[in-house]
Amino acid sequence: MIVEQNASLQPHNTFGIVARARTLVRVHGEADVQALLAHPELGPAPKFILGGGSNIVLTGDVKATVLKVEVAGRRVVEERPNAIVVEAGAGENWHDFVAWTMDQGLPGLENLALIPGTVGASPVQNIGAYGIELQDRFESLDAIDLVTGRLFTLDAAQCAFGYRDSVFKHSPARDSDLGLAGRALILRVRMLLPKPWRPVLGYLDLQRKMAETGVAEPTARQIFDWVCAIRGAKLPDPRVIGNAGSFFKNPTVTPEQCQDIIGREPGIVHYPMPDGSVKLAAGWLIDACGWKGKSVGKAGVYEKQALVLVNRGGATGGEVVTLARAIQTSVYERFGIRLEPEPVVV
Known part of the structure; x- marks a missing residue:
């Protein structure tokens, strides 16, 4: 230690x-x-x-x-008739792990390339991008209870995944509740890579790449490269400009609410969801309120993607929070929608 x-x-x-x-x-x-x-x-x-x-x-x-x-390690755990199980230590860089699966010829995580953070944080946030969420590929994880010292394993159902949500983001209201925020330290995560592999190409950005390249049936490696290129063009490198990626969750509304907004804002970017709700693009809402490129102190809204807040050099956490709250107020006053931040304020 x-x-x-x-x-x-x-x-x-x-x-x-x-x-x-x-x-x-x-x-x-x-x-x-x-x-x-x-x-x-x-x-x-x-x-x-x-x-x-x-x-x-x-x-x-x-x-x-x-x-x-900083728990390290990557390995293939087992091969099943319908999937391959791979495991990584919680301290491994998530993107490096995805790239490793590509190098091993193990497709399935390519849509989740270039998401910042570690493998251990991925189930906490139920990370997702370009049509796939972590829960779609999750098998199980090992964690340790910081109160009792007991080692335990959770499957997908026990993790209670939701949109950018899991059991690890909730504190127990009662001793009997399964809330693990601050109590469980994740050690290892196992992913289920389905066989046969099928590409997930529903997102507009990927369809544009298919049209640009003339590739109608891309390989997993091509999708991986496309996702890296798309994210690289939109999102700043934290090593160059401090940021936490997408700062707000994309809000969901009822079809009726969406139609009401479309009546006032015909250009709003929206995506129908399987459960009948409609997901709105938070970045579009923020941009429509005129925040792109604006700053509060040394904290600002990224010029290329309004969903990303950045550190322009020497920003304090207080400035970031003040900027985020100002954006929330603007979006609510114009659209009647409350944006929910993704990062945890400490």
Whole structure:
């Protein structure tokens, strides 16, 4: 167990916000967690789990003990008649894991390429892009209870996946409730890659790529490359411009609400959902309110994609939160829709 005092968190959050952790513990496996829980001071102390820092906004120094998850490893677990199961340590970079599956000739995750963050954070957020969510490819995960030290495994149903949601984002209202926010540290995640592979090409951006290239039946590698190119053109590299990717969830409305908005805003980008609801493009709503390129202090809205808030250099978490709230107010006043942030404010 490696313990650091007064550790800088600036390298560990993709917004690049300056903050420090009073105590930071690097977790490379179950043994580190057990040693932490047995420690007379660190064991009982409040804890904050940190993966790649791609989905947080730090508004100050973190007093809780920060558990920096760095569990490594990638492997093929088993081959079944209808799928291949692959596993990765929670500390692995998500995009690198997706690229590894491509290199192994194991398609199925290509639509989820270039999403920032770690493998361990992927089920917490139920990440998704270009027609696929993590839950569509999820098999199971191993985690450890930070109260009891017990190792346990969850399948998809037990993770209670929703749109950018899971059991790991909810605290139990009662002791009997299955809420694991802040209590479970994910160690390993297993993905189910279906056989035979079928491409998922429903999103407009991918259809445009098919038209541009003249490729009617793309391979998984081609889809992977297309998704990387599309995301790279829209989203800033956190190593160059601090950001947390898409800052707001795409809201869903009833068909009647959507028709009402279309009556006032015919150009609104919207997608019918299988359950009958309609998903609206949050970036379009923000852009329509005139926020693209605008700033509050050193925090701004990315010029190429209004859904992304960026650190223009030296932004504080407070400035990011102030900007986000101003955008929420504008969208609600114009469209009557409340945007919900994706990142966790700490």
